[in-house]
Structure formats: C-alpha cells, structure tokens
Amino acid sequence: MELHEGIPDSFHIDTDAFYNAIVNSTEDYIYIVDITKDISLVSENMARDFDLPGRLVPGLIPLWGELIHEKDRQRYYDSIDEMMAGYTDIHNVEYQILNKKNEYIWVCCRGLLTRDESGAPTMFAGVVTPVGSKGKMDRTTGLFTQEECKNHIEAYLNLGNTSGGFLLLGIDDFKRINNLKNHTFGDTVLRKIAQDIQHMIPHKAEIFRFDGDEGAVFSPGATLEDMYDLYSKIHLYANKEHEIDGISYYCTISGGVAMLGTDADNYLDLIKCAMSALEASKKKGKNMCTAFTPALLQSNLYIMELTNELQRCVMNGMEGFSVVYQPFVKTDGLCLKGAEALLRWSSPAVKKVGPAEFIPLLESSGTIVPVGKWVLDKAFCTCKKWVARWPDFVMNINVSYVQIIEKDFVPYIEELLKKYDLPARHIVLEMTESYFVTDMPALKTTFQRLRDIDICIAMDDFGTGYSSLGMLSQTLADIVKIDRMFISLINDKEHFFNRSFIQAVINLCHSIGISVCVEGVECADELDTVQNMSADSIQGYYISKPVSQDEFEEKYWDS
Incomplete structure (x- = not known):
C-alpha cells in the first residue's frame, strides 16, 4: 500500500463532512479503530451486512476475526500481530468472511495503523472491498471465477x-x-x-x-x-x-x-x-x-462418432430406427392387457447399440424430439390396428422430459388421437420416476392438459430414484411401474425388504386409486410371488421379450 502525505495545514476541512463524503461515495466498507479505547466506528453498510452490534463496536478486531473463515483466520491475525509488533503499519489481506446471510464472501481488507510519538498504536483505519468488484469473484455464487x-x-x-x-x-x-x-x-x-x-x-x-x-x-x-x-x-x-x-x-x-x-x-x-x-x-x-483414465478420451471420440451417426440417420428419414413391443398381462389369468412401445436403432456404421446408450445421446443433441414424434406416430398407428382386435388394448409409450416440455407436445398428442380416430383411454405415456420428483411443479400443467384429454400417465422405474411411499400421494401418476431392481431379489431371504417394499407400494397405490404394474418378471418363482401380491399387471421376459409388430401379432392374434 502506497503511503501519501497528510493534508497541508493551510487546508481546512470538516472531518464529519469528509467522512460522510467518503462513506456515501463507495460501496466498500469503512472502519476506524481507536486502539487506545478499543472502540471502532464502522460504516452503516458494514454494520448491516455483517450483523455487527452497531456503528460503534467494542473489540472489533477479534469480533471480525471470528467471522473470517477458519482457513484464512490465521493470515488475518498474523497481519494484525505484525502491525502491533511494529514490523509494519500496513494491513493488506484477502480472506473469506461470513456475512449476515450466513454466506462466505471474498474480501480484500486494507488499512493503515498510526502511532503516537512513542511509537504506540493509536488508530487503525481502512476499507474492506468485496473481491467481486475486482473481477475475481463470481457475483452469483460468491466463489472465485x-x-x-x-x-x-x-x-x-x-x-x-x-x-x-x-x-x-x-x-x-x-x-x-x-x-x-x-x-x-x-x-x-x-x-x-x-x-x-x-x-x-x-x-x-x-x-x-x-x-x-x-x-x-x-x-x-x-x-x-x-x-x-x-x-x-x-x-x-x-x-x-x-x-x-x-x-x-x-x-x-x-x-x-x-x-x-x-x-x-x-x-x-x-x-x-x-x-x-x-x-x-x-x-x-x-x-x-x-x-x-486415458480410455475416456477414446470413449469420448466414440460418443462423438455415435452422435453424428444418429443425427445422420434421423436426417435420412429415421434410417435404422424401429419400434418393438413388449406385452404386459393382467395378473389374474395372465391374459393380454397391452404393450409397451420401445425404440430400437441399428446402423452398419457402428456396433450394436442399446437404448440405454443411444437415447441419452438423442436427448443431449435434441434429436429426441423428432425421433419421439416418429415413435408416437408409429405406436398410435399400431394401437389403432390392435384395438380393433382387442377392444380394451392399451399402448404404453415412453416419452422423454425433453419431449414433454416442448410447447407443441400436447397438441401433437391431440393431433394423433384425431388422425387415428383413437380413444385416449388406449394410450398411456410413461416417464421415469426421477422426473416426477424433481420436476413435479414444472410438469403439473402439462400433466393436467393430458388428463383433460383423458391420457393416462405412468411412473416408470419406481424405486430407483428419490421416491418415498408418502410421495406417491402427491403425484399425478395413474400407474406406477415397479422396477426390476426389486423383483430380482423378491424371493431372496436375505433381501426380504424388497418383498415388503413392493407389497407396501401396491397397497398404498391401490388405496389412492393408482394401478401397479410389476416390471422385470423373468422366472416362474418371481411370477408366482408377484401374482400373490395383487398387482394389476405384469411385464417381463417371462411373459415375453420385446418383439416386432409382426411377431407380436403372430403370437397373440389368435390366442
């Protein structure tokens, strides 16, 4: 800190006016410490922003020190000690300090110590400047940039x-x-x-x-x-x-x-x-x-190539994309109730890629919107054909959050219902559980618009996110689909909780008018257990793997 000469004796000023002019011309915090009396005068904004006891503060130096972040505190006290010991009269330290909002902010504290003729400290005065005003701090978070x-x-x-x-x-x-x-x-x-x-x-x-x-x-x-x-x-x-x-x-x-x-x-x-x-x-x-790991760089290159190939296929009339259908059945009697439409993709340019790998890439690139519309159209068309064979048939269709927040999503659903002259009761839209929990306030309007046209909503993958049983009563879901994660251990004696959890979910859902579909049933023992738990429907490889439209019709058309 550069030292300046004092005010010439021939120049007279009003000290109160001078102080007020300084305080009112800056957003910095001003402090003056009377060392002999251990009393300090601080600017009004300093007293307010750091919840100090008033403009006049006894013991400001230790009181201020307690507000400083513990990892910076020693640096602050070292500077004070150096001044008091006579090694320097200058204080210039950056540190984090806790404000009234209970937030740590970075500041630069500068001051000058004055002494009497014997060298004893008499007054310590200076300014505290938020580091953000120097371009080092992000104003939104209070963190360094x-x-x-x-x-x-x-x-x-x-x-x-x-x-x-x-x-x-x-x-x-x-x-x-x-x-x-x-x-x-x-x-x-x-x-x-x-x-x-x-x-x-x-x-x-x-x-x-x-x-x-x-x-x-x-x-x-x-x-x-x-x-x-x-x-x-x-x-x-x-x-x-x-x-x-x-x-x-x-x-x-x-x-x-x-x-x-x-x-x-x-x-x-x-x-x-x-x-x-x-x-x-x-x-x-x-x-x-x-x-x-070094392999990640190679993986990122593969992801870029895969994304480019996906976009090429979308632009080329949905080349390589197809829809398969996995049936789900009524628990009582195992007769066909409906099917879930599932997206698949293959390309000669890449190895076989599963939906868990390519769908996030479609979402991140935004191409899930046109692909999603294509899937909806295919599923509605198939559903119309199958309803003629099974009057109570229901088609479940997965939709992405990226799709559902589009302004034209609900109008597009209405357009498809009209295009295929299909009653809305035959369509169920599925979303993963995490969207229900994190986005419920944002989704409520869209969900209500869908319900207004009699479209049902299913919560997919229940139990894999943040959910609790109590949260179910707050959702707008008509159907809950319990994830395979719980079913796989349903008969394991060491994981008895899974069976209890599933039964509790089924009971609670039924008590508030929500239907339950158990996913991932892959063997006879799992089927027997689930059937005894009064779920509404069952889906899984034991019933059938996802199959093409032709295979579906061949299997179920005459059954």
Whole structure:
C-alpha cells in the first residue's frame, strides 16, 4: 500500500463532512479503530451486512476475526500481530468472511495503523472491498471465477508443487431447476449449493465457479481417495430434498476427477481430463463420480462418432430406427392387457447399440424430439390396428422430459388421437420416476392438459430414484411401474425388504386409486410371488421379450 502525505495545514476541512463524503461515495466498507479505547466506528453498510452490534463496536478486531473463515483466520491475525509488533503499519489481506446471510464472501481488507510519538498504536483505519468488484469473484455464487482457478493452479505449479486433486462438478439437468420458477430462483439455488459445498471442502482446498451449472474444487496434495471422499460428502448432500423460499427441489450433482501429476502436469490438460471424466459420469446416468483414465478420451471420440451417426440417420428419414413391443398381462389369468412401445436403432456404421446408450445421446443433441414424434406416430398407428382386435388394448409409450416440455407436445398428442380416430383411454405415456420428483411443479400443467384429454400417465422405474411411499400421494401418476431392481431379489431371504417394499407400494397405490404394474418378471418363482401380491399387471421376459409388430401379432392374434 502506497503511503501519501497528510493534508497541508493551510487546508481546512470538516472531518464529519469528509467522512460522510467518503462513506456515501463507495460501496466498500469503512472502519476506524481507536486502539487506545478499543472502540471502532464502522460504516452503516458494514454494520448491516455483517450483523455487527452497531456503528460503534467494542473489540472489533477479534469480533471480525471470528467471522473470517477458519482457513484464512490465521493470515488475518498474523497481519494484525505484525502491525502491533511494529514490523509494519500496513494491513493488506484477502480472506473469506461470513456475512449476515450466513454466506462466505471474498474480501480484500486494507488499512493503515498510526502511532503516537512513542511509537504506540493509536488508530487503525481502512476499507474492506468485496473481491467481486475486482473481477475475481463470481457475483452469483460468491466463489472465485474460472480465471482465478487457472491463476491459482498455475501459481501452485510455479512454486514447484506437482500433486493435487481436481474435482469438476456439474449439476444434473439444471434447466429443470430454472423451470421450477425462473432464472432468479435458479441463481439462488446455485448460490446455496456453492456456499454449502464450500463448508465441505478440506482446509487447503479452494472452490471455483465455472460456466453455467459447473464448479470445481482444487485440493493441493490430495490423493484420488481423498477426492472420492469429498465427492461422497457432496453426493450425500445433493441426494435429499432442499427448500428455498418455501419451494422444494432436488438437485443431484455429477463429478469428474483428474489428478495433477498423474493425469496432467499443467492447468489446461488437467481441465481437459476432468471434463472427460465428468462427461463420462453424465453419460453413465448422472449423480455419480468418475476418475479420469486415458480410455475416456477414446470413449469420448466414440460418443462423438455415435452422435453424428444418429443425427445422420434421423436426417435420412429415421434410417435404422424401429419400434418393438413388449406385452404386459393382467395378473389374474395372465391374459393380454397391452404393450409397451420401445425404440430400437441399428446402423452398419457402428456396433450394436442399446437404448440405454443411444437415447441419452438423442436427448443431449435434441434429436429426441423428432425421433419421439416418429415413435408416437408409429405406436398410435399400431394401437389403432390392435384395438380393433382387442377392444380394451392399451399402448404404453415412453416419452422423454425433453419431449414433454416442448410447447407443441400436447397438441401433437391431440393431433394423433384425431388422425387415428383413437380413444385416449388406449394410450398411456410413461416417464421415469426421477422426473416426477424433481420436476413435479414444472410438469403439473402439462400433466393436467393430458388428463383433460383423458391420457393416462405412468411412473416408470419406481424405486430407483428419490421416491418415498408418502410421495406417491402427491403425484399425478395413474400407474406406477415397479422396477426390476426389486423383483430380482423378491424371493431372496436375505433381501426380504424388497418383498415388503413392493407389497407396501401396491397397497398404498391401490388405496389412492393408482394401478401397479410389476416390471422385470423373468422366472416362474418371481411370477408366482408377484401374482400373490395383487398387482394389476405384469411385464417381463417371462411373459415375453420385446418383439416386432409382426411377431407380436403372430403370437397373440389368435390366442
């Protein structure tokens, strides 16, 4: 800090007016400490924003120190001690401090100590400046920016350090959070998540805001196990219900880890590796953490090629795409009740690819919208034909969240009903359970519009996400489909909970007017157990694998 000469004796000013002019011309926080009396005068915004006892504060230096983040506190006190010991009269320290909102913000605290003729400290005065005003801090989250992350890691490397862990974090499907209310609400969620995670990171680690819904933690000297432990804390935090201003939400977080010294020896390569690892977590189903391996780069190249081939096939009249049908039957008597329309794709340019692999790529590229419309049209057409044979036949069709948020989704369903002169009671739209829980407020309007035209909604994969039995009473689902995960262990004595869980779900659903379909029944023992539990319908390989339209008709037409 540069020292300036005092005000000339010939220049007279009103000290009160001078102080007021300074305070009212800046958003910085102003403080003046009378060392001899241990009483301080602080600006009104400083008293307000940090919940100080008033404009006049006894013992400000230790009181302020307690608000500073524990990993920065010693640096603050070291600077104070150096001044009091006479080594310097200048205070210039950056640290995180807790404000009235219970959020840590980065500030730069600068001050000057004055002494009497004997050298004893008399007054300490200066300013506290939010670092964000210097372009280092992200204003939404209160975290350091991505540029500061680069500076921080490069400075760390320049000191001769060669090891550390880098965890890149990405909030899963963050656009759903914005859809709950608006972008202002989304920013509030981002800030809360950032502040909460900041309390979880190790003492020497730093957290940074990246673009959009991404952030990063750099932990000097950390091992891969340390980084997995950190992600476990974040994962546990994310996988529960949160609330802001009376609005509840769920918000899972995926992670990608890269190790300095093992995977990369510079900032740019470290980021590249972490991005590959995070992308792998997203592709594998989200809400998980992946550590970088060289094979991921090859995998990413394969994904790019696969995405390009999918887009080519879509543009070429849905080349290689087909719809197969898996029947489901009534529990009582096992007679045919309906079928689930399932998308399949093959291309000579790539090896056989399953829907769990190619559907997320269609969603991420946006091509799921035209493909989804094509599937709906095919399924409606087939359903019309089969209803003529089985008057009570029902066709279940999977729809993606990306499809259902499109403005023309409900009008398109109405258009298909009219095109095929098909009563709506023959159509059920299936969505995975996670969408019901995380997006229920956003989906309610669309669901209500579908119900207004008598389209039923099914909750698919029940039990694999965040659900609880109590949550069922809050949904708009007409049907719940219990996932294979529970059925596979239904007769295992060591996993008796699965049978109890399934029975509890069936009983609760029936009590509130929701039908239950048990998926994934693959053997006779599983079938016998499920039949005794009073589910409404059964689906699985024991009944039939998904088959083509011709195979379906051949199997069931004359039965």
